[in-house]
Amino acid sequence: MKFKENTSYDIVGLGEVMLRLSPPDKEKISQSETFDKNAGGSELNVVSGAAMLGVRSAIITKLPENKMGHFIRNKIRYGNVSDDYIIYDHSPEKRLGIYYYESGAYPRKSSVIYDRANASVCSLTTAELPDNIYENAKIFHVSSITMALSPSLKETTFELIKKYKAAGAYISFDVNYRASLWSEEEAREVVESVFPYVDLLFVSEETSRRMLQRTGTLEEIMKGYADDYGCTLVATTRREVVSPTHHNFNSKIYMNGKFYEEEPYNNIEVIDRIGSGDAYLAGVLYGLIKYGTPERAIEIGNALSAVKNTVLGDMSASSIDEIESVIKAHKATGHQDEMVR
Numbered sequence: 001m002k003f004k005e006n007t008s009y010d011i012v013g014l015g016e017v018m019l020r021l022s023p024p025d026k027e028k029i030s031q032s033e034t035f036d037k038n039a040g041g042s043e044l045n046v047v048s049g050a051a052m053l054g055v056r057s058a059i060i061t062k063l064p065e066n067k068m069g070h071f072i073r074n075k076i077r078y079g080n081v082s083d084d085y086i087i088y089d090h091s092p093e094k095r096l097g098i099y100y101y102e103s104g105a106y107p108r109k110s111s112v113i114y115d116r117a118n119a120s121v122c123s124l125t126t127a128e129l130p131d132n133i134y135e136n137a138k139i140f141h142v143s144s145i146t147m148a149l150s151p152s153l154k155e156t157t158f159e160l161i162k163k164y165k166a167a168g169a170y171i172s173f174d175v176n177y178r179a180s181l182w183s184e185e186e187a188r189e190v191v192e193s194v195f196p197y198v199d200l201l202f203v204s205e206e207t208s209r210r211m212l213q214r215t216g217t218l219e220e221i222m223k224g225y226a227d228d229y230g231c232t233l234v235a236t237t238r239r240e241v242v243s244p245t246h247h248n249f250n251s252k253i254y255m256n257g258k259f260y261e262e263e264p265y266n267n268i269e270v271i272d273r274i275g276s277g278d279a280y281l282a283g284v285l286y287g288l289i290k291y292g293t294p295e296r297a298i299e300i301g302n303a304l305s306a307v308k309n310t311v312l313g314d315m316s317a318s319s320i321d322e323i324e325s326v327i328k329a330h331k332a333t334g335h336q337d338e339m340v341r
Helices: 042-053 067-078 131-135 144-148 151-166 184-197 205-209 218-229 276-291 294-308 320-331
Strands: 009-014 018-022 036-040 057-064 086-089 098-102 111-115 137-143 170-174 200-202 233-243 246-255 258-261 265-269
Touching (some): 009 151, 042 137, 042 294, 057 067, 067 086, 137 151, 151 170, 200 276, 205 233, 233 276, 246 276, 246 294, 294 320
Parallel strands (some): 009 057, 018 098, 200 233
């Protein structure tokens, strides 16, 4: 793959960044007296994960101009992501979206409660952004979650996709369908209108079959996106949930007319699964930028996703050295040391 040269950022993402509140020690929300405070959001997780590996990333978002907005800004910076494109909301209606995450243990499933209606990001417009923003990225990344938050933000997202595409950036799109945000019919119409602009498509098999009503084998479905819309890469993750605390993970990539896959990561010990799908995207995008090959992209994506399951919080926190050691161990046979020292 050949990306634009001399850009300020390798990846620029667009999306909501929320306050995450979680009971400690696997307590239930209904019984907990305290919450751990963190930041989370699909697109931030992607650009931060890639930045931690070693590329330059920025996030386009809108935050309330108050202490909670400043907390989120600081978390964005901690994630090695530039805050150059954060817009601050000074209006009386400003607010930060919140979500509550309860970590499960078999047979109790993990659960999420959202409180995000009318968050400041919903009013973001392109008029608030710098004119030179579109020339400054190799990849522009967004998910359909952002498009579902408000009609206004959906239009803003469309404008950004078209302007980044016209400026020569690759468009990365995570379908990431959320039934709590919109119906399958509404989502299908919007998502399919985005597909002609998409270069790097991430979509689960379940979403392809249910919301997008695609039929055939998984390989036929993935190839169909490339044939119908001209996508350069189509990636699908597959997670087998053995229990809330043990998962198996693998993925498949279609690129250059070929399918790519490796041995799955089995028996992952799950500490916090939120953001592990985003970590996969981060690893794939990093692999494409640094190496340009689907083989490296899938190796790094799978490893980063597997490791993210073992880390608290939404955002990945792995260096490329750590991930390379995980990849090496994943491919090794025979005895392995149980500790790195």
